[in-house]
Amino acid sequence: MSKPVYKVGDEIRGPVRGITTTRIEWYDSAMLSAATNELRQVGSNIHTDEAFAKSEGFSGVNADGMIMTNWCSEMLVKAFGIHYLERGSLRNKYIKPTNLGVELHVRGRIKEAATGPKGGTLYTLDVWCEDQKGTKLVDGDATVEVV
Amino acid sequence: MLGGYISDLEKGDVFKPVEYVITPFMCSEYAHGCEEQSEYFHSAHNSAGRQIRPPTMIHVDKMRILEANCTKEQRVSGMKGPDARIHFEYHAKHHSPAYVGEKIVVSGHIVDKYMKRGRPYLHYYLEVKTSDGRLVTTYNDLTVLRYKQEGVA
Numbered sequence: 001m002s003k004p005v006y007k008v009g010d011e012i013r014g015p016v017r018g019i020t021t022t023r024i025e026w027y028d029s030a031m032l033s034a035a036t037n038e039l040r041q042v043g044s045n046i047h048t049d050e051a052f053a054k055s056e057g058f059s060g061v062n063a064d065g066m067i068m069t070n071w072c073s074e075m076l077v078k079a080f081g082i083h084y085l086e087r088g089s090l091r092n093k094y095i096k097p098t099n100l101g102v103e104l105h106v107r108g109r110i111k112e113a114a115t116g117p118k119g120g121t122l123y124t125l126d127v128w129c130e131d132q133k134g135t136k137l138v139d140g141d142a143t144v145e146v147v
Numbered sequence: 148m149l150g151g152y153i154s155d156l157e158k159g160d161v162f163k164p165v166e167y168v169i170t171p172f173m174c175s176e177y178a179h180g181c182e183e184q185s186e187y188f189h190s191a192h193n194s195a196g197r198q199i200r201p202p203t204m205i206h207v208d209k210m211r212i213l214e215a216n217c218t219k220e221q222r223v224s225g226m227k228g229p230d231a232r233i234h235f236e237y238h239a240k241h242h243s244p245a246y247v248g249e250k251i252v253v254s255g256h257i258v259d260k261y262m263k264r265g266r267p268y269l270h271y272y273l274e275v276k277t278s279d280g281r282l283v284t285t286y287n288d289l290t291v292l293r294y295k296q297e298g299v300a
Contacts (some may be wrong), residue, residue, distance in 0.1 A: 070203050
């Protein structure tokens with residue numbers, strides 16, 4: 001990958017994906033598998049069990065915030081490659097529950113480009129996820145120094 | 148307090164560290180589960196020449212350290228606590244990639260615990276280093292310990 005170059009105001013786009021029960025189970029099962037080093041299947045929790053989610057005060061099952069964070073991270077890997085993995089950061093706030101059926105759009109915008117501590121270009125980005133109506137569900141920011 | 152439920156943790160609690168060796172399966176399965184197709188996480192056939200741990204796996208490290216330190220609520224083992232928790236904020240800073248085959252050590256402590264709008268919040272700080280001391284990730288996390296608001300029917 002050649003060195004990525006952006007200017008302030010440039011937008012980057014991540015995936016557009018529907019929130020489905022299958023995707024929620026893929027993530028939760030993968031998290032357990034990664035934690036135990038063996039193939040695991042998620043059980044009942046607020047992300048997979050409608051009755052349990054309602055008993056805990058939610059309107060229904062909702063996606064684990066880490067699904068959206070991973071999709072934001074995917075966008076940054078595509079946009080910045082190894083620079084993001086070596087000298088990046090990502091912050092996400094889950095400001096609203098992301099419910100089943102939502103069409104999620106992952107987006108980013110370059111907010112600042114300055115000289116970084118390693119002498120490269122330090123990009124600061126707004127990063128967020130919104131639904132099909134443009135309502136922000138996840139807010140955040142990221143930094144990447146490209147050297 | 149360590150050794151109880153996650154909601155028993157208090158400001159200043161220092162976790163007993165956990166360590167493990169990163170396997171190809173952990174990285175690939177985690178990446179697969181969130182539809183991340185970058186070859187960095189699936190094999191060594193990438194520009195780094197080594198399979199890399201997805202940086203978001205810091206959240207798995209949080210689950211690992213909670214499993215070791217909150218023995219009444221081992222979520223990875225399928226145990227539940229008194230209330231469902233929800234993740235409110237993720238903030239990871241990458242200092243270097245961690246590679247398959249490396250042993251990593253996860254340490255951390257509770258920065259703060261407070262009430263806001265009738266809900267209890269817990270602020271974690273975690274650090275991941277390789278066993279030879281290279282800093283991989285620093286991480287701040289805010290979790291809501293109980294979604295249902297206190298005093299609200």
